[in-house]
Each structure stands twice: as structure tokens, then as C-alpha cells.
Amino acid sequence: MLNGIDPLLTGELLAALDAMGHGDCVVLADAHFPAARLATRALVYPVVRTPDLLRAVCTVLPLDDPPAVDLMATADGAVLDVQRALAEAAGQSLDAIRFLERFAFYRAAGSAFVIVRTGETRSYGNVLVRKGLVGAVSGPAGSR
Numbered sequence: 001m002l003n004g005i006d007p008l009l010t011g012e013l014l015a016a017l018d019a020m021g022h023g024d025c026v027v028l029a030d031a032h033f034p035a036a037r038l039a040t041r042a043l044v045y046p047v048v049r050t051p052d053l054l055r056a057v058c059t060v061l062p063l064d065d066p067p068a069v070d071l072m073a074t075a076d077g078a079v080l081d082v083q084r085a086l087a088e089a090a091g092q093s094l095d096a097i098r099f100l101e102r103f104a105f106y107r108a109a110g111s112a113f114v115i116v117r118t119g120e121t122r123s124y125g126n127v128l129v130r131k132g133l134v135g136a137v138s139g140p141a142g143s144r
Helices: 012-020 050-058 079-091 102-110
Strands: 025-029 042-045 069-072 099-100 114-118 129-130
Touching: 012 042, 012 114, 025 050, 025 102, 050 079, 050 114, 050 129, 069 079, 069 102, 079 129, 099 102, 102 129
Parallel strands: 025 114, 042 114, 069 099
Antiparallel strands: 025 129, 069 129
């Protein structure tokens, strides 16, 4: 356990988030998502809900310029409670989020750096997040 790090962020997930470059994506997916088929790197967190994990990830991952967050659009275009919870967890308004049709979301997820399948059982509990730039670093490595 580390000070200041959400306990949902395991070493394996932190290592993946750290290894991501600017513009790389992490997908946090519900339990129904075809992560094993789509992922180059897959992690499984079967007892965690997607919004809870997203909230934790956003404590350490800088978001890219908008749209930094994509959600899977429902067939009828309705916005579900789980999608509202994901927007809130990411600190984004629904207007700042892009909604992708299901198969377009799958294609985008297929190029993600890592896919994390959660235990989320609500349909459409999937989110794709793009990593932004880390703020200025102080100290020897950040000296100019």
C-alpha cells in the first residue's frame, strides 16, 4: 500500500498507466465486454465497478484535451445512469464526452494500450480514456 494512492490502483495497473504515452488509451470495461478478444494487454478486476475504478484512475492519469473520454452509445441514444456515473467519475460533463456506436467503440478499444475488465454488470458500463500530458516536473529531471 502507498500513501496517497487509491487502493483500487494495483501495481500492475499503475505500471500500465505509467507506461502509457500521450494519447494512449485505457479502456475500463464492464463484465460483458470482449476484453480477452480485443486486448493486447488485459487486466481483470472482477469485484470493482467501472465508475469506482475510473475515479481512482483519474487521480493519477492526466486527461488529454477534449474529447478525452469516450463512452459506448446505447442503440437508442439514451444516456444511462451508469454513463452519468462514468462522466462524473471522470470529472467531465456529458457535453465534453464523445459517444461511439458499439462497434466503433470496439474498434477503438482494440487499439487501446490496456483494457481493464471490471465486475460492472450494468450494460454500457464501458469507458475509453486518453492520457494527456503530465504537468511540469520539479527537481533535476525537470530542470531546464
